[in-house]
Amino acid sequence: MRTLIIIAVQITALLVINRVGYTLAAALHLPLPGNLLGMLLLLSLLATRVVPLRWVESSASVLVRHLGFFFVPITVGLMSLGELFLDNGIAILITLVVSAAIGIGVAGLSSQRLASTRDRRAS
Amino acid sequence: MSSWVTGFSIVVTIAAYALSRVVARRYPSPFTTPVFFSTTLIILVLVPAGVRVADYELAKQILGFLLGPATVSLAVPLYKSRRTLLTNTLPALAGLVVGSLATLATAVVIARLLGLPDVIRASISIKSVTAPIAIELAPILHGSPTLTAAFVIATGMIGAMFGPWLMTVIGIHDPLARGLALGTISHGQGTAQAVVEGELQGAAAGIAMGCAAVFTSVVAPFLVPILG
Numbered sequence: 334m335r336t337l338i339i340i341a342v343q344i345t346a347l348l349v350i351n352r353v354g355y356t357l358a359a360a361l362h363l364p365l366p367g368n369l370l371g372m373l374l375l376l377s378l379l380a381t382r383v384v385p386l387r388w389v390e391s392s393a394s395v396l397v398r399h400l401g402f403f404f405v406p407i408t409v410g411l412m413s414l415g416e417l418f419l420d421n422g423i424a425i426l427i428t429l430v431v432s433a434a435i436g437i438g439v440a441g442l443s444s445q446r447l448a449s450t451r452d453r454r455a456s
Numbered sequence: 457m458s459s460w461v462t463g464f465s466i467v468v469t470i471a472a473y474a475l476s477r478v479v480a481r482r483y484p485s486p487f488t489t490p491v492f493f494s495t496t497l498i499i500l501v502l503v504p505a506g507v508r509v510a511d512y513e514l515a516k517q518i519l520g521f522l523l524g525p526a527t528v529s530l531a532v533p534l535y536k537s538r539r540t541l542l543t544n545t546l547p548a549l550a551g552l553v554v555g556s557l558a559t560l561a562t563a564v565v566i567a568r569l570l571g572l573p574d575v576i577r578a579s580i581s582i583k584s585v586t587a588p589i590a591i592e593l594a595p596i597l598h599g600s601p602t603l604t605a606a607f608v609i610a611t612g613m614i615g616a617m618f619g620p621w622l623m624t625v626i627g628i629h630d631p632l633a634r635g636l637a638l639g640t641i642s643h644g645q646g647t648a649q650a651v652v653e654g655e656l657q658g659a660a661a662g663i664a665m666g667c668a669a670v671f672t673s674v675v676a677p678f679l680v681p682i683l684g
Binding site: 344347348350351352354355364365366367368369371372373374375376379380386389390392393394396397399400401402403404405406407408409410411412413414417418421424425427428429430431432433434435436437438439440441442443444445446447448449 | 469472473489490491494495498499502503508509512515516519520522523524525526527528529530531532533534535536538544546547548550551552554555556558559560562563566567570571572573576580583584587588589591592593596600601602603605606607609610611614615618619622623626628629630632633634636637638640641642644664666669670673674677
């Protein structure tokens with residue numbers, strides 16, 4: 334019972350922070366997802382120790398572990414987009430594979446280059 | 457009638473997800489990732505049962521209720537791995553910024569060269585952003601949340617499957633750089649793969665996933681119209 338109440342309170346707090354994120358995005362006319370602002374808000378509350386980690390940790394960990402579940406209902410919408418996919422399948426696959434490969438190569442090589450200059454300076 | 461359909465859709469969705477968790481644990485592979493596996497399963501049940509997308513809408517809204525708080529919760533792992541970021545600030549930020557720009561630009565340009573329609577170009581541009589944020593970013597770019605979600609998940613699978621091999625071939629051996637590249641491009645699925653490589657790789661990937669999502673969300677509304 335106690336655990337249930339704690340989870341309910343924590344999830345309510347996370348819902349409120351999320352709501353604040355959306356309100357902020359709308360009020361400031363920011364072209365940013367409200368849930369992203371909510372995430373940054375919680376991060377700053379944790380970093381400034383206004384909110385101790387243990388206040389949100391247990392529910393947040395459960396939600397993050399099952400994050401995938403919450404977008405399954407959205408991908409199910411693909412059942413009406415099958416045709417669009419079949420018509421453009423090869424082009425989509427090429428775009429996805431090539432852009433992923435270039436992104437991984439560029440991200441990995443640039444950070445490895447900088448990490449190695451830092452290591453040399455440190456030694 | 458419609459409440460029956462909604463109830464049925466909810467039960468099918470939850471059951472498919474629960475089953476996919478078991479399958480993913482027993483037969484780990486990119487094709488058994490819970491999101492991919494359960495989506496396939498749900499469509500295979502709903503379509504023959506005569507449930508159409510419009511009938512599923514209410515179930516989708518009910519089940520998506522906690523998506524916002526779950527996204528907000530990503531702040532917790534990000535906060536926990538802050539030490540990794542603070543000790544590697546420059547290589548980490550440079551890698552994820554350059555990598556995010558490179559993947560966004562190549563995706564939009566290739567999609568354009570191959571003649572893909574506007575809605576696909578907009579939706580595919582943010583395929584490296586973690587799904588809960590990409591879904592919300594898509595309408596801002598005039599893309600489709602559903603298409604974006606599919607591209608995000610496909611990108612996660614592609615990166616997790618071929619990323620480690622590609623990096624070894626082109627000589628990326630630094631553990632921070634490997635984790636960072638996987639998290640930047642393949643978000644959650646890339647992070648899961650990076651965790652398998654090691655603790656530093658996993659932490660770097662988690663940070664990259666969060667920071668790349670923030671960075672891409674800020675630049676995409678300006679860059680996508682210019683490029684595509």
